[in-house]
Amino acid sequence: MFIGHFALGLAAKRVTPQVSLAVLFAAAQLADVLWPILVAIGIEQVRIDPGNTAVTPLDFVSYPYSHSLALLIVWGIVFGWIVAVRSRREVFAVIAGLVVSHWVLDYVTHRPDMPLYPDGPKLGLGLWNSRLGTMAVEVPMYLAGLSIYFSATRPRDGVGRWAFALLAATLLIVYVGNFTGPPPPSVTALWSVSIAGGALFLAWSWWADRHRDAI
Numbered sequence: 394m395f396i397g398h399f400a401l402g403l404a405a406k407r408v409t410p411q412v413s414l415a416v417l418f419a420a421a422q423l424a425d426v427l428w429p430i431l432v433a434i435g436i437e438q439v440r441i442d443p444g445n446t447a448v449t450p451l452d453f454v455s456y457p458y459s460h461s462l463a464l465l466i467v468w469g470i471v472f473g474w475i476v477a478v479r480s481r482r483e484v485f486a487v488i489a490g491l492v493v494s495h496w497v498l499d500y501v502t503h504r505p506d507m508p509l510y511p512d513g514p515k516l517g518l519g520l521w522n523s524r525l526g527t528m529a530v531e532v533p534m535y536l537a538g539l540s541i542y543f544s545a546t547r548p549r550d551g552v553g554r555w556a557f558a559l560l561a562a563t564l565l566i567v568y569v570g571n572f573t574g575p576p577p578p579s580v581t582a583l584w585s586v587s588i589a590g591g592a593l594f595l596a597w598s599w600w601a602d603r604h605r606d607a608i
């Protein structure tokens with residue numbers, strides 16, 4: 394899943410307006426922030442395998458630290474705690490919940506390659522076997538997340554309006570591009586682009602969200 398994770402981050406702004414959208418995105422996407430780093434240093438493995446499912450050309454050979462349920466619960470507690478001590482205690486549950494939500498959403502979309510714990514059983518409902526089914530779930534989720542975010546914040550200036558609108562549109566374009574574009578040329582290209590793209594979206598969301606006020 395891709396924009397479905399961002400959808401939950403956007404929606405969470407309603408309950409924790411004091412937390413930057415970048416932090417909410419980082420929580421919902423923590424698994425996919427850690428993953429390319431762990432692939433780059435050789436701790437986790439992925440193979441380029443066009444047709445692995447209808448949606449992804451990737452075979453997630455091993456990703457127990459970024460994508461097992463057990464480790465995501467641990468990362469959720471750690472990240473929730475880090476954010477809560479800098480903000481308010483109540484945000485702990487929201488941040489931890491977002492981190493763990495990544496597993497639940499990926500469990501729905503991936504074929505059975507989502508580990509419960511390292512070396513444990515792998516699960517997945519395989520929504521990715523259907524492009525139409527995947528879009529039918531993710532696009533409405535994303536639009537719902539955006540509408541909740543819009544109901545929770547308003548732009549303070551042009552940056553808040555246009556930088557945010559451009560970010561929202563870019564995420565959607567990248568998502569559609571994933572469906573239509575060629576597979577990545579190499580694993581190195583994959584993790585490089587994933588790290589750079591993740592950093593870009595976090596910085597961009599931090600910047601745009603700073604120019605919006607909670608309603």
Ligand SMILES: [Zn+2]
Pocket residue numbers: 394424425460495499
């Ligand atoms: Zn993921």
